[in-house]
Amino acid sequence: MKRRRFLKTAGVGALAASLVSTTRAWGQASSYRWKMVTSWPPGFPILQEGAERFAKLVDELSQGKLKIEVFAGGVLVPALGVFDAVSAGNVECGSTASYYWAGKVPSVQLFTAQPFGFMVEQMNAWLLAGGGLELWNEIYAKSNLVAVPLMNTGQQMAGWFRKEIKSPEDVKGLKFRTAGLGGKVMAKLGCAVQLLPGAEIVPALEKGAIDAAEWVGPAHDQRLGFPKVAKYYYYPGWAEPSAQTELMINKKTWENLPKELKGIVLAAAAEVTSWAIAQFDVQNALALAEIKKQFPDVQVKRLPESVLKALRKATEEVMAEETAADKTGDFKRVWDAYLKFRAQMDDYNAIQYLYRYDEYAALWLPKVK
Template sequence: MDRRSFLTKATVGGVAAAGAAALAAPAIAQAAPKITWRVTSSFPKALDTIFGAAETMSKHVSEATDGNFTLQVFPAGELVPGLEAADAVSAGTVEACHTASYYFWGKDPTYALGCATPFGLNVRQMNAWLYYGGGIDLLNEFFHTQNLHYLPCGNTGVQMGGWYRKEINSLADLQGLKMRIGGFAGKVAEKIGIVPQQIAGGDIYPSLEKGTIDAAEWVGPYDDEKLGFYKVAPYYYYPGWWEGGPTLATMVNLDKWNELPPAYQAVIRAATEAANGNMMASYDQKNPTALKTLVAGGAQLRPFPQDVLSAAFDAAQATYAEISAANPAFKKIKDSQDAFKRDAYLWAQIAEYNYDTFMMVQQQAAKL
């Protein structure tokens, strides 16, 4: 073979191969800028399921962009105190946070509607409203005024109603009861006689042990088991009427969000949606085992008396009416959630309720 002919063919073949490789590469990898964001969490690493939602999101973003878009997740306090996460993102100190938006309800009660409010939507209803009922767009009408872009990113499902040193037999037993209960829920709980206390997670156990407080709510069996509350406050009540479907959120600085290439915006939307579903599945797997362990260790399961639930519901409605009268943004979102909830429960009581009720009876009869 002629040497010149061989080199010419080899060069042409190499160029063709390179062209084919370029055509075969994913479009997102061809024009993917290198971007690194810091994500400050409002949660410690010890809450592995809640903190882990941000790590799940980060993993999906990195894998989908061949490592070109990196989200570095930091636990609460490492970059920013947990309860200052949204402020830091809004100010541009960090690019994004993973948090519960109701932590910031004191700035504006509308923040709470992005997470959970007493007797609000449950997890399935919240997801349906967010993704298909216009919820994300409605929330971002508000959050954009705070220089934040909101994306759902996790859910614990309905939480437990907390740990009590003494039994609660009626509404009268709540009068003057000092309870660790956070934020917006505390505003409603106050109306039914509870004295809300703001106490950090690490201080709850000693406060219960010393009798400084009479009760405390946290999350649910998996997370509660780690803190050992059953040893000093054995009565474990349900349901957590103030957190029917608390949605965690990734909140991004609005300027940074708008600067992202559209492909990266699509990736982070998909990643947060994946983390949202993953976190709920994780809790559904872990909570049953933890609940059995707690009961074996002495926890006494109790449902809230009906007069407690009824009084709390009425107090919540009165609170919403007061806020809505003075806050149009809150009213617009709350009205949308309530309308969605009415139709959701119309449907849920037909098939879902009857199927689940029948299956629970079979479980109680040891037939499963």
């Protein structure tokens, strides 16, 4: 009995000593100060908000041991200067999207979105359970970078058009504002693709400098003023079935961060990603309803099947060309890995998504008007 009591007492004492030691070590841990630059405008809903939410959460969870000062796009570095700033170590991290770096590292744009590609759940599965994130970081390591998934927009819209689209012929000759692989696909159908900053899109549509444009989804599109200048709002978002954004960290900075703080960064990124997906769903739904109410002339329409088929065919051509053009071989590696994972998941996804949208949802979702 005395021996058991002694062992029990000794065990509790050892645990208490361990906790005291851990608490003391945490209290004595070095403090870190990071700068985060983003590709989002000041006050930009969800994405810039999410970057700031992430920094605040890291500060709280680390008890002030890791503080991150957030700078919106254009404040400290240009919105499209995040890659260079973080890679060079001028700042510690950034909130951005990898498809902005297609001109520097073509393969990494596939980790943001693929035309006719993964939706949110599938993208998450590929990155976290299908080897996608490991491949992403293997490629980023060459540029002294580490990627952590941070937020996802969910499925975007196909865009705003000043005229109705009834066939692939109606797309030819359109001056269309878009970006990324989707832009190259639209060019295949005869569009004159233009890349404009967000603030310039609606004025360009209003003046007739462009005929159509895609931005994000109802919440951000309404805020920019699209319903005032274009009548036709098309879905589905074939070019970006989901758009995965990233926390980009300087590789040396990440390697020098203690394990405990790395865990906090990853946990905070996961929390903010879940928050952002929910925000996009809710805010897009509310904004779409408001657009229909305030602008009854706006027609929300599905792209005709003939147009979607033409876009799908053009996508296959673009992907083949991109694979051949990247002399590093990384684009092919990522695309092959994507296709392998998609094939692995196809049978299950066909059942899962077909049921969700064609059967179950039809019981309660109204038809889009």
